[in-house]
Amino acid sequence: MTRPRADLDVSSVLLDPAARPGDDPLRWAELFGDDRPVVVEIGSGKGLFLANAAAKRPGLGFFGIEIARKYARLAAERAVKAGLTNVRLWPGDAGHLMARRVVAASLREVHVYFPDPWWKKRHKKRRVFNETLVGSIARALEPEGELHVATDVEEYHGVIRELMAVDIRFVEIDVPPLGEPESDHDYLTNFERKYRIEGRPVHRSSYRRVAETLIA
Numbered sequence: 001m002t003r004p005r006a007d008l009d010v011s012s013v014l015l016d017p018a019a020r021p022g023d024d025p026l027r028w029a030e031l032f033g034d035d036r037p038v039v040v041e042i043g044s045g046k047g048l049f050l051a052n053a054a055a056k057r058p059g060l061g062f063f064g065i066e067i068a069r070k071y072a073r074l075a076a077e078r079a080v081k082a083g084l085t086n087v088r089l090w091p092g093d094a095g096h097l098m099a100r101r102v103v104a105a106s107l108r109e110v111h112v113y114f115p116d117p118w119w120k121k122r123h124k125k126r127r128v129f130n131e132t133l134v135g136s137i138a139r140a141l142e143p144e145g146e147l148h149v150a151t152d153v154e155e156y157h158g159v160i161r162e163l164m165a166v167d168i169r170f171v172e173i174d175v176p177p178l179g180e181p182e183s184d185h186d187y188l189t190n191f192e193r194k195y196r197i198e199g200r201p202v203h204r205s206s207y208r209r210v211a212e213t214l215i216a
């Protein structure tokens, strides 16, 4: 298990929710220093997706929301070590942030990869991908903005697809090809690497936010 490195200064990447209390809207221009388009990842874990995507697309701002403070710190360390200036990490609950603090139509993309499945029936209500989150994502995405989802859990994938199918604000789009990984950098996330090495199937779906004017 990777340990956080206390000596590394991550203050430019890891945000402090205590410095931004309450439910004030998050101002992306203030957080990223300019008005670049912003991509959110929900449940960033140790930040492999954020680091790879931010390096490939330097013109975008990548904002990871990770409830486990230790993982948020590790993801921030990864971004700092890679010299990335377009990554920010919010240690906190994505459900709350997306519902209350993300400005409407302010995101280019949302990514949700391998959300915790909460297997037990009585725990399923803890799943982060639920009807409320779909509503928050629909509100937060700009017209033509995209949502990308992946999970190894077929049943959870089915639930996600059903939630998305009944929401007329989204249309399903082709999933970007993953390709065969040649190195660790070719995996989308840490969990994808783990599961693909184990030979588990990965279920993926992508959606586009329909512009309001096109919704009948």
Ligand SMILES: C[S@@+](CC[C@H](N)C(=O)[O-])C[C@H]1O[C@@H](n2cnc3c(N)ncnc32)[C@H](O)[C@@H]1O
Pocket (backbone or CB within 6 Å): 042, 043, 044, 045, 046, 065, 066, 067, 068, 071, 092, 093, 094, 095, 112, 113, 114, 115, 116, 128, 189, 190, 191, 192
């Ligand atoms: C199974 S891990 C996947 C991590 C990463 N996306 C990957 O694929 O490697 C799920 C992550 O979501 C985080 N998480 C769970 N509930 C969350 C919530 N409500 N808000 C933000 N992060 C959450 C967990 O702490 C965990 O790091």
